[in-house]
Amino acid sequence: SQQGEEDPQALSIQEGENATMNCSYKTSINNLQWYRQNSGRGLVHLILIRSNEREKHSGRLRVTLDTSKKSSSLLITASRAADTASYFCATGFATNKLIFGTGTLLAVQP
Amino acid sequence: DGGITQSPKYLFRKEGQNVTLSCEQNLNHDAMYWYRQDPGQGLRLIYYSQIVNDFQKGDIAEGYSVSREKKESFPLTVTSAQKNPTAFYLCASSTGAGSGVQPQHFGDGTRLSIL
Numbered sequence: 001s002q003q004g005e006e007d008p009q010a011l012s013i014q015e016g017e018n019a020t021m022n023c024s025y026k027t028s029i030n031n032l033q034w035y036r037q038n039s040g041r042g043l044v045h046l047i048l049i050r051s052n053e054r055e056k057h058s059g060r061l062r063v064t065l066d067t068s069k070k071s072s073s074l075l076i077t078a079s080r081a082a083d084t085a086s087y088f089c090a091t092g093f094a095t096n097k098l099i100f101g102t103g104t105l106l107a108v109q110p
Numbered sequence: 111d112g113g114i115t116q117s118p119k120y121l122f123r124k125e126g127q128n129v130t131l132s133c134e135q136n137l138n139h140d141a142m143y144w145y146r147q148d149p150g151q152g153l154r155l156i157y158y159s160q161i162v163n164d165f166q167k168g169d170i171a172e173g174y175s176v177s178r179e180k181k182e183s184f185p186l187t188v189t190s191a192q193k194n195p196t197a198f199y200l201c202a203s204s205t206g207a208g209s210g211v212q213p214q215h216f217g218d219g220t221r222l223s224i225l
Contacts, residue, residue, distance in 0.1 A: 092211030
């Protein structure tokens with residue numbers, strides 16, 4: 001079963017623009033993580049936000065978490081062609097398991 | 111360089127054949143995971159192991175088997191009972207349980223196809 005649902009499924013923007021992806025989930029979580037996957041490669045961990053945190057930054061990435069709405073967003077500012085990838089949210093539980101969403105495919109046009 | 115190595119990168123299975131996918135990590139991580147990824151879908155958990163000589167079924171374990179005899183290694187066997195094995199298989203690892211849920215580190219996957 002998949003806990004997280006990303007929105008939109010696909011997003012196309014121009015270089016320099018900001019990209020926002022959203023993730024909704026169903027049950028209480030320990031934390032929420034975002035990953036990037038380049039075509040044909042494994043996933044790379046981007047950022048982890050704990051259930052008691054509301055916002056976190058890492059370089060050009062900004063993640064928010066609203067536990068009352070069971071949703072999170074990932075903002076990539078000043079996007080680059082190299083940001084083209086699929087982005088997944090994953091919800092974490094005390095069992096050390098992650099449940100991944102279906103992903104957002106981001107295309108950044110040069 | 112620390113990381114996870116999956117091999118082979120591409121694998122072909124004949125009807126009725128079992129095949130084994132290799133996953134090795136040198137990150138000294140206690141926990142290891144196997145996921146299956148189908149086109150346009152997210153990752154689904156097949157099996158996971160939080161410590162040597164112990165493993166648990168994930169959401170889609172039927173037709174798969176694993177072993178965890180060494181901390182560094184977590185091979186996945188796709189058996190002939192798995193009727194639709196064509197997919198991209200990803201192995202991951204993380205630090206052990208008991209410290210909250212940790213980020214997972216991934217290998218670059220094995221693409222399995224049916225001949």
